[in-house]
Amino acid sequence: MALLIWLGLGLLLGLAEWPYQLLSELGFVLQRRLWLQAQAPHGPAAALVFVGTFAMLWLAWGPLARGRGGGLTPVLALQRSPSDVSTPNPALERLELGVQLRRLPLIALTHVAGLTVGVESPSAALGASLLLAVRRRWPQVQAWAALPIPLLAAIGGGAGLGAAFRSPLLGVAYAIEELSCEKGLSLVVPTLLLAGSGAVVATTLGQPARLAGLNLGLLDSAVWPWALLITVLGAGFGALFVRLLIPLAHGLAAHLRNQRIRAAVLVAALLTLLAWISGGLSLNDGSLSLAAALQGDGGGSLSTLLWRFLASLLSIAAGAPGGLMHDTMTLGALLASPLTGLPAEARAQLAAIGAAALFAAANRTPLFCALFVFTLQGDPQLLVPLLLASAISAALAEPWRGSTWNEAQLAASS
Numbered sequence: 030m031a032l033l034i035w036l037g038l039g040l041l042l043g044l045a046e047w048p049y050q051l052l053s054e055l056g057f058v059l060q061r062r063l064w065l066q067a068q069a070p071h072g073p074a075a076a077l078v079f080v081g082t083f084a085m086l087w088l089a090w091g092p093l094a095r096g097r098g099g100g101l102t103p104v105l106a107l108q109r110s111p112s113d114v115s116t117p118n119p120a121l122e123r124l125e126l127g128v129q130l131r132r133l134p135l136i137a138l139t140h141v142a143g144l145t146v147g148v149e150s151p152s153a154a155l156g157a158s159l160l161l162a163v164r165r166r167w168p169q170v171q172a173w174a175a176l177p178i179p180l181l182a183a184i185g186g187g188a189g190l191g192a193a194f195r196s197p198l199l200g201v202a203y204a205i206e207e208l209s210c211e212k213g214l215s216l217v218v219p220t221l222l223l224a225g226s227g228a229v230v231a232t233t234l235g236q237p238a239r240l241a242g243l244n245l246g247l248l249d250s251a252v253w254p255w256a257l258l259i260t261v262l263g264a265g266f267g268a269l270f271v272r273l274l275i276p277l278a279h280g281l282a283a284h285l286r287n288q289r290i291r292a293a294v295l296v297a298a299l300l301t302l303l304a305w306i307s308g309g310l311s312l313n314d315g316s317l318s319l320a321a322a323l324q325g326d327g328g329g330s331l332s333t334l335l336w337r338f339l340a341s342l343l344s345i346a347a348g349a350p351g352g353l354m355h356d357t358m359t360l361g362a363l364l365a366s367p368l369t370g371l372p373a374e375a376r377a378q379l380a381a382i383g384a385a386a387l388f389a390a391a392n393r394t395p396l397f398c399a400l401f402v403f404t405l406q407g408d409p410q411l412l413v414p415l416l417l418a419s420a421i422s423a424a425l426a427e428p429w430r431g432s433t434w435n436e437a438q439l440a441a442s443s
Contacts, residue, residue: 049155050236089135099350102120103121147313153190160185183204188227194401206396248411252379255379262364264386266361267392270338303340314356323406358384381411399420
């Protein structure tokens with residue numbers, strides 16, 4: 030009976046992810062048609078970025094303030110709470126389903142305007158909120174009655190991400206490594222069941238970097254030195270990204286609280302300028318560039334790396350409802366863009382290694398980061414190099430990076 034309950038709840042979770050996936054797909058459709066397939070940038074495309082960004086920021090720092098950001102901070106805060114956490118806990122209040130519904134207008138504006146965040150963190154937050162809401166409605170059900178609330182939130186968070194990306198193992202790795210490392214074994218089976226059944230009904234929309242599965246061959250011996258260099262560069266850029274993001278977010282928050290209209294106009298103008306300069310490559314979470322890079326097509330130049338780096342910093346620091354997962358993967362993949370003299374297969378392999386390295390350096394979750402890139406690319410012969418690059422980069426970045434973005438958010442909320 031418990032098995033059927035978990036599987037049924039997973040189906041509900043997979044269906045609940047549809048709005049996020051549809052909105053993400055809308056963002057990529059607009060990016061392609063208005064920017065990448067256009068002869069040149071034009072006024073209506075830039076106006077959409079500016080107006081959408083301004084509206085999102087005005088709402089996120091005003092009427093819909095509880096919906097801004099990635100949404101995972103309360104899940105992490107619960108992990109520091111006692112197992113019998115009481116209902117009035119602020120973290121539980123921020124994980125109510127009503128809060129997730131209030132996030133939808135912000136998420137819609139984020140993807141219409143093309144702010145550089147993805148649906149990973151919102152999907153995980155939705156999973157945690159849904160599971161906690163079901164427990165509140167039916168507390169007597171044995172499947173979850175004995176589970177502590179912090180553990181239940183971690184299970185829902187991992188399952189939400191795993192269902193959204195149709196990868197139950199990815200959800201388990203995320204739940205263990207990021208959300209609840211102290212309660213790892215007890216969350217594996219429920220997370221697998223929820224994410225597995227949710228993945229059955231989740232759509233494929235909004236994931237252009239999720240490839241059908243590549244077969245690039247083993248990493249050639251001549252490519253290993255390049256792989257090591259890109260791993261080191263990824264560690265440095267990943268640490269720098271977080272080092273810059275945390276103080277920028279603190280400064281932007283102060284301005285958006287005190288001078289919301291003026292600060293929102295400035296951020297919207299800067300993101301519009303970056304979109305214009307990059308020809309639209311700085312928009313959305315970078316999946317279009319990432320998909321091209323993982324296939325050896327480049328995905329952009331070093332200048333694209335700069336524009337995306339700045340746009341990602343601004344979008345996340347300003348409180349756009351999303352995380353930095355695809356952002357950092359895309360930035361890492363672009364590190365291989367100058368290596369035009371190498372075969373396409375080698376460039377694709379190095380792009381994947383760069384994506385895992387920069388992602389792991391910024392997030393300090395090497396197993397999850399390597400598995401996420403592997404999930405997108407699907408080349409089994411590259412899994413071991415991805416794991417190595419991710420682990421080495423995370424270790425190299427540790428003394429430079431300081432706190433991760435999630436840790437900084439958690440400290441600011443306490």
